[in-house]
Amino acid sequence: MSLNTKEKTKIIKEYNVHEKDTGSCEVQIALLTKEIDKLLLHLKKNPKDLHSKRGLIRMVIKRKKLLNYLKKESEKSYNIIIKKIGLKSK
Numbered sequence: 878m879s880l881n882t883k884e885k886t887k888i889i890k891e892y893n894v895h896e897k898d899t900g901s902c903e904v905q906i907a908l909l910t911k912e913i914d915k916l917l918l919h920l921k922k923n924p925k926d927l928h929s930k931r932g933l934i935r936m937v938i939k940r941k942k943l944l945n946y947l948k949k950e951s952e953k954s955y956n957i958i959i960k961k962i963g964l965k966s967k
Contacts, residue, residue, distance in 0.1 A: 909940040
């Protein structure tokens with residue numbers, strides 16, 4: 878269910894702020910979004926998988942916290958990442 882190394886590397890290259898960036902808010906948000914999408918597909922096939930559902934909720938909460946932090950620190954970066962990922966802003 879989780880992302881493999883190639884997928885993670887591709888996402889990191891697409892969303893990184895500088896060349897050696899692997900942990901900025903933008904990268905973390907992008908990785909969480911991709912994992913959330915994968916988990917949603919799994920849960921559509923397996924609706925009774927409560928462990929995965931709990932994990933999904935935790936990921937969504939973590940992404941929301943990161944988005945709130947990014948919005949507070951840099952409104953410009955927040956707007957860019959929202960458009961790239963395709964989320965709706967408040």
